[in-house]
Amino acid sequence: MQAPNPKYAWSAIAREAPPKRGAAERVEDFDEIYANYDEAAVMAQASRCIQCPNPLCMTGCPLQNRIPEWLALAAQGLFLEAAELSRSTSNMPEICSRVCPQERLCEGACILNYKSDPVAIGAVEKFINDYAFAHGGVEALPTVPNGFTVAVIGAGPGGIACADELAQLGYDVTVYESHLIPGGLLVNGIPAFKLEKHLVERRVDMLVKRGVKFKLGVRVGWDVSLAFLRSEFDAVFLAVGAQQPKALDVPGGDRPGVHAALPFLIQKNVNSPLITLPPIDVRGKSVAVLGGGDTAMDCLRTSLRSGAKEAACIYRRDLANMPGSRKEYANALEEGARFEFLTNPVEIVGGADGAVTEVRCVRMELGATDASGRRKPRAVPGSEFSVKADIILVAYGFDPVPFPKDSDFAGLKTDDWGGLKIDGNQMTSEAGVFSGGDSVRGPSLVVHAVRDARKAAQGIHRYLHAR
Numbered sequence: 001m002q003a004p005n006p007k008y009a010w011s012a013i014a015r016e017a018p019p020k021r022g023a024a025e026r027v028e029d030f031d032e033i034y035a036n037y038d039e040a041a042v043m044a045q046a047s048r049c050i051q052c053p054n055p056l057c058m059t060g061c062p063l064q065n066r067i068p069e070w071l072a073l074a075a076q077g078l079f080l081e082a083a084e085l086s087r088s089t090s091n092m093p094e095i096c097s098r099v100c101p102q103e104r105l106c107e108g109a110c111i112l113n114y115k116s117d118p119v120a121i122g123a124v125e126k127f128i129n130d131y132a133f134a135h136g137g138v139e140a141l142p143t144v145p146n147g148f149t150v151a152v153i154g155a156g157p158g159g160i161a162c163a164d165e166l167a168q169l170g171y172d173v174t175v176y177e178s179h180l181i182p183g184g185l186l187v188n189g190i191p192a193f194k195l196e197k198h199l200v201e202r203r204v205d206m207l208v209k210r211g212v213k214f215k216l217g218v219r220v221g222w223d224v225s226l227a228f229l230r231s232e233f234d235a236v237f238l239a240v241g242a243q244q245p246k247a248l249d250v251p252g253g254d255r256p257g258v259h260a261a262l263p264f265l266i267q268k269n270v271n272s273p274l275i276t277l278p279p280i281d282v283r284g285k286s287v288a289v290l291g292g293g294d295t296a297m298d299c300l301r302t303s304l305r306s307g308a309k310e311a312a313c314i315y316r317r318d319l320a321n322m323p324g325s326r327k328e329y330a331n332a333l334e335e336g337a338r339f340e341f342l343t344n345p346v347e348i349v350g351g352a353d354g355a356v357t358e359v360r361c362v363r364m365e366l367g368a369t370d371a372s373g374r375r376k377p378r379a380v381p382g383s384e385f386s387v388k389a390d391i392i393l394v395a396y397g398f399d400p401v402p403f404p405k406d407s408d409f410a411g412l413k414t415d416d417w418g419g420l421k422i423d424g425n426q427m428t429s430e431a432g433v434f435s436g437g438d439s440v441r442g443p444s445l446v447v448h449a450v451r452d453a454r455k456a457a458q459g460i461h462r463y464l465h466a467r
Helices: 006-012 039-046 056-060 067-075 079-087 093-099 121-134 157-168 197-209 226-232 261-269 294-305 326-334 446-466
Strands: 149-153 172-177 213-216 235-238 258-260 286-290 310-314 338-340 343-350 356-369 375-379 385-388 391-394 433-435
Touching: 039 067, 039 121, 056 067, 067 079, 067 121, 079 093, 079 121, 093 121, 093 197, 093 446, 149 157, 149 226, 157 172, 157 197, 157 235, 157 446, 197 213, 226 235, 235 446, 258 261, 261 294, 261 391, 286 294, 294 310, 294 326, 294 391, 310 343, 356 391, 433 446
Parallel strands: 149 172, 149 235, 172 213, 235 433, 258 391, 286 310, 286 391, 310 338
Antiparallel strands: 343 356, 356 375, 356 385
């Protein structure tokens, strides 16, 4: 009997999601909800790739990961080789595979979408990299020093990725971080049920083994000047992110019980006595989350794990126009979150003590598309109604935190949104000072920060060697 053509394995093998814990169990803790495939399952899922001559999955991946190549290796059971190839284009594939919205990137571009379900690229990437760590397939060794020094400002995904690239090129790298725990939003913002914190700690430990130094609890622009950094280092990479929350600009938006999303997530994510945020207790309370991005999904799911009686998402567009990951939306639904689409808050109502009691809302309808390509919402006259709430979490996104006006960092050119202006090499208006990630583009994906950081590392390399 003739063996089946492997090019058509996708038609014989259905896409299979990795094992996932039930909602009733997982809302009781903050552990990751997805397990890995077993070896037979991952080989079968990887074999569904048809090895396109022009792989659209690579086009859909901001890092242009060599996806078909490592899928082919995984299909043969060559997991260590597959992981090594994965690491050649990504500085944290075991993290990106957990937090990337694959349905909008590589899997969304997979050609099998026209005929069937896409290849489970993210789950295979997670398996091969977890396998490599478990089997001693990942090394972090110092390289020969090249004599140059670089300061990396910020220990989030962009800073970690840039430091990693530079260290592998022989640079003496020092990372400055304002928090006392490195990791940025990987630690502070992304809940552990999506990304367990020991994975980030392991990445930081690898950087230390490569010779990277960390200076924690230092606010660059406040405690350290640009002039100092330029005198001590040959180049600087700014990866300070965008963590200034957008305001809730409605009457009552400053009532007790209204909180920005990030302080809430930090409080629930980081177990450190050094973090002194005012307690945000949602146990037994009705929580309303304003916004429709991934931060909103994180707030909903974190609230339910923290004992909230109910958690409702209020979003002014419909599901089709919601920016949050569909996978995270589905998980939030399974865990008991409620969604009020085409709904916009117009007032935060309080009781006699001033504390929040409800959100006064208006129904919306979608009109013509706006500059972002999404249909612009408009209020429906006479459609006002109320949503009960004791706690309101505002997840409207973030802007870059401006440097103090008297800081020499304030002289760097920015765009209308406060993002740093850069050239094709990721260099800012100051020669030798580079930037990327949320500092430039505003709130975006981890994979975009990694891509910018890798590009900036190459820009720094060219700049210093040209000198």
